Amino acid sequence: MGTTQLETAPEPKYWHLKTVLSDALDTEFAVGEILPNERDLAARFGVARATLRQALEQLELEGRLQRRRGVGTTVAPPRLGVAVDPARHTWPGAAGDDWQPVAASETDEVPAAVARLLESAPGETVHVVRRSRVSAGQPVAAELLYVRTDTVPDCVDAAAVAPDGHAHAVLRALQALDLDGQDRTVELGSARAEDARQLDRLPGSPVLVVTTRYVSRGRTAAVAVSTYRADTCRLTFGERTAQPVLAG
C-alpha cells in the first residue's frame, strides 16, 4: 500500500462545481451581473450541461443565483427579510398589514389539511380570499385565507353588492371579532400553478409554506396558507429584519 489516501471522499462533480462557483460569485461577480450561459460554463468546466445545471440548481435554491428562461442567469441579491406577523396579534387585513386582496369567493373545495384545522365538515362552504404580498417592489408571497362562514355571517350577501367587495367585506368583518390568539407552522413545499404565476416563478419552485391558525372564542375562525418564495425570502420572527443571510 504505497498510496496513503486519507479520506478519498469521491466528491460528486456537481458538488465540487457548486463550491467553485460559489467562491467565484463571492469574489468575481457583482449582484445583478449576468453569468455566461450554461453551455459555455459547462464547456469551460469540462462537464456535461446536465451536471453544470445540477450545481446551478443548488445555488439557486440557496438564493445565490436567479435564472430566467430566455434571459440568462444572474447573481441574486441577498435574501429579503420578510416579517411573519411582527408580534402584532391582529387579524389579517388589519390596518397596515402588507397584503393586498386579489380575489374572493365562497367554495367547498378546501384542502383536507385546512379543513381539519378549521374543523369544517366535508362539503361545508367557506370564504376564501386570495391575497398577495409585495415587498421591495417584487411579489414575495401568495396567500389563500380560509374563513368559516359562520364566523362572519354578515358577509353572506355582501359578495353580491360590490364587484370586488367580497374580499373587503370578509376582512372587515374579521376586525370586529375578538382574537384569542394564533399559531403557525412553516414547512417546505413546491409552488402550485396558480401560486407560481402570482409569484412570477415556474410551477414546482421551492416555497416556504406558512400556515397560520386564527383562534376566536376558543375556536379556529380562519386559516391562512401563505406561500413565500424560498429563493428570495428569509422569514423573520421577532424584531430583527435587517441582517443578510446564512444558507448552504
Add this chain to the structure above:
Amino acid sequence: MGTTQLETAPEPKYWHLKTVLSDALDTEFAVGEILPNERDLAARFGVARATLRQALEQLELEGRLQRRRGVGTTVAPPRLGVAVDPARHTWPGAAGDDWQPVAASETDEVPAAVARLLESAPGETVHVVRRSRVSAGQPVAAELLYVRTDTVPDCVDAAAVAPDGHAHAVLRALQALDLDGQDRTVELGSARAEDARQLDRLPGSPVLVVTTRYVSRGRTAAVAVSTYRADTCRLTFGERTAQPVLAG
C-alpha cells in the same frame, strides 16, 4: 381553425407524472410501503429514468417520499411537527430542552453572517458548541451554537478540565446570565457535509435553517444556527403541534 384548443398548456411530463404518482400515493399505498424501483416505474410510465426521477425528487421535497440508496423508495409518514422555541424565553441548554451537546471547541472560523450578528471582530475566537436534536427516534436537526467568549468568561479553562466538559461548561454558564430576548429567521438552505452526516442525509439535501439570536444586556451574546431536515420536519411556532401537513 377547426381545432378549438383552450389553454393547451403543454404541461411538462414530470409535472403530470408527479400528479399521477401523488394521487396513487394517496389511494394505493400505505405509509412505509416500498415503491417499484425507478427503472421499472420509468418503463411503466413510458418515460426516461431521468424524467421519472424529476417527479420523485419533487415528491421527496414535499415530504411524500423517502429515498435511500441501496434500499429503495418508500412512502413517507406525515411530517413531524417540531416546536421551535415553545415561547419559552430561555437560553439553549436550559432544563428540558430537546438538544444534546455533541462537541465543543473554541474557534475563529465563524461564518460571516454569524460574525455580523455576534458583532465579533474578524479573527476573534468564540465558543462553538455542536448539538443534535432527536425527535420520535430520528435526528431532526443539527445545530452550531456560537457564544461570545467574553459573555462566559469562566469557560476559558473549563474546557481543559473535563474531556467533554467544554460544551456543558458553556451551556451552564449561559443559564446564569440575564436573557433580554431572542429573535429568529427561517430560510431554505442545503445541508453541508457535516450537518448532512448528522442528519443521516446526503450533502446538499434541502434543510430549513433557523438562525436564533440571543440578546443579553443589550448585546448579542450567542447565535444558534439550527439545520432542520426539510423533508421530514414541519416547524411549529406557538402552541399547536399535532396537525398534519399541507405542502405541494
Add this chain to the structure above:
DNA sequence: TAGTGGTCTAGACCACCCA
C-alpha cells in the same frame, strides 16, 4: 452478488425573451 438509488454524459427539441 444482485439490486437499489446517485451521478454523469452527449446529444435533442421546446418555450420564452429580446433586438
Add this chain to the structure above:
DNA sequence: GGGTGGTCTAGACCACTAC
C-alpha cells in the same frame, strides 16, 4: 431569428445495502 434556460432521452458507471 438568435440566444437563453427548461425538458427529455437512452444509455453508462458508481456507491451503497442487504442477502
